[in-house]
Amino acid sequence: MSELSADKVSVAFAGLKALSGVDLTVASGQIVGLIGPNGAGKTTLVNVLTGFQAATEGSVRLDGQGLSGLRPHEVRRRGIARTFQGGRLFRDLPVIDNLEVTGVGLGQSRKAAIAEAEAMLDWVGIAPLANRIAGTLPYTDERRVAIGRALMGRPAFLLLDEPAAGMSAQEAAELSALIRRIAEELGCGVLLIEHNVGLVLGLCDHIVVLDSGAVIETGPPAAIRDSERVRHAYMGTAAETDLPVLEVEA
Amino acid sequence: MSRSPLRRSLATPVLLGLILVAFALVAWAVGSKPFNQTIIDIFLKVIFAVGLWVFIGNSGVISFGHIAFACLGGYVAAWTTIKPMMKGISMPGLPDWLMQTEIPYWAAAAVGAGWAAVWALIFGAVLMRLSGIAASIATFAMLAMVNSIYSNWDSVTAATSSVVGIPIVRSVWPYLIAAILAVVLGWAYGISRHGLALRAARDEPTAAAASGVNIPRMRLIAFVVSGAIMGMGGALYAHSIGIVTPDTFYLGLTFITLSMLVVGGMGSLSGAVLGVLFLSSLIQGLRWLEAGVQVGTSTFALPGGVQEIALGAVMILILMFRPAGIMGNRELTLPRAGSDTPGRSGPTN
Secondary structure (H helix, E strand, O other), rough: OOOOEEEEEEEEEOOOOEEEEEEEEEEOOOOEEEEOOOOOOHHHHHHHHHOOOOOOOEEEOOOOOOOOOHHHHHHOOOOOOOOOOOOOOOOOOOOOHHHHHHHHHHHOOHHHHHHHHHHHHHHHHOHOOOOOHHHHHOOOHHHHHHHHHHOOOOEEEEEOOOOOOOHHHHHHHHHHHHHHHHHHHOOOOEEOOOOOOOHHHHHHEEEEEEOOOEEEEEOOOOHHHHOOHHHHHHHOOOOOOOOOOOOOOO | OOOHHHHHHOOHHHHHEEEHHHHHHHEEEEEHHHHHHHHHHHHHHHHHHHHHHHHHHHOOOOOOOOOHHHHHHHHHHHHOOHHHHHHHHHOOOHHHHHHHHOHHHHHHHHHHHHHHHHHHHHHHHHHOOOOOHHHHOOOOHHHHHHHHHHEEEEEEEEHOOOOOOOOOOOOOOHHHHHHHHHHHHHHHHHHHHHHHHHHHHHHOOOHHHHHOHHHHHOOOOOOOOHHHHHHHHHHHHHHHHHHHHHHHHHOOHHHHHHHHHHHOOOHHHHHHHHHHHHHHHHHHHHHHHHOOOOEEEEEEEEOOOOOHHHHHHHHHHHHOOOOOOOOOOOOOOOOOOOOOOOOOOOOOO
16 A cells, blocks of 8 residues: 655645645545645646755655655656646557557666556557547547556556536547446556546546645545535635536446 | 567568668779779768767757767777887877787777777766756767867977878768668667566656656667767778768768768668768769769859858758658558558667
């Protein structure tokens, strides 16, 4: 059992606090949701967890060991993978090469990386796309390629930054099923940042809600759904409307 | 599902090698000394362009400094192949063991490659942490620094004086072999895991870092490989003309080789090679026309300077209408059936 944690993490940009004393823990096989309105600091927290942004205060730990000062590629080699808003695929490379880059980045030979990439494409369900140039893919497939690329080398933790953005309900449901498989079959701890609150409520074991850089609520989906503070953060008022829940097939 | 990167892209170095062999055969068949020298010069430019491509093409960082490595290689040829007595006159400050060293030209080319690679490692360890225009300016500073040292270290480099007495190699074949070797090295680098990782970092550095790619290290490897190729080219350049000065390896050679890479296409090994062949042929053709062509009893000659104007015009046209160069980032390859994407996993893209 592995554990990734942020301990009282703060980030300030020229005096502006993007994060204030944020605590968060993800364990192996667990799906943790990170939600909050725009500008809440969700992506900043992922950047801190993956070495792209240094914390002004606080620390990030993997199984108790500090990750501060590690560069992004070093964090990835410790088993913490991420995706990006907008995919950030290597658009001129074929899909299989997109996955292969992670393999060689982690020190595999090209032959070994190709073999794992082929297996991963199959597992994610996009094997027929192996030779397509990544920049020509439809949006939904791009997201699956990004997830497949991040899963190369079997990371212990996967941080997904708005993977369902722009997806239809059906596509979001399929994505949910894939994320659940990642946690259950690969034993990977997943941190899911998502604006689709319904998807997060229906999928996650635990949810952390950020607003203006601070944690305003944390708990199981049912508690989050009933939280007045969360509704207020999202809707600007203590609305009576329930937050939607996306039903996901197990 | 897939073939290995080696088998998928093998056609590229084979085809490029055959084109170079064809050029050598033409030189051999024509048998004219000036034409022979022209083909030798083309092969040397191929070596330089391929050396540049290994770094620029794969990293996306424009380097103005690689001719410094050719300079290092050129002076290695001078230090190791000139007769000891002549070295004693022009470069009296050389250490005794080097003063007495006299090795064949091919060994000097190998030593020149190694010497340039060592310095590429030293310079690169600092420079490869930079990106974009900062890195480009730093490589130019490296070129200026090497030129300045070699222009002033009188006892070891003869400063700005010409170092003469380098054995001249007039046969086209050694240069052909070296050009093919450069192409094979460039191709091997391109299909290596380091080449793939660096191209990914060129296109999406953030995603590459998140994929575990150590970008400065990948750039450094490319810098050292390309430095070695340039060093080999520099040594052979010295043997092609028998004389070196620091300015032999400075701005003129820098900009002509960069132009050839831009015209051919920085995104592919084939672009690097074909850019040299295209521009060199154009320059040579215009030189002949400037010298005058006999048609019947009349001689037609272009005015002097047309060559430079035409070169500039070609550059402008390429940048306007085909900014990715003649090859448009594609590799020369055999037409084939099937669904494989051209150039997949090879040195292109």
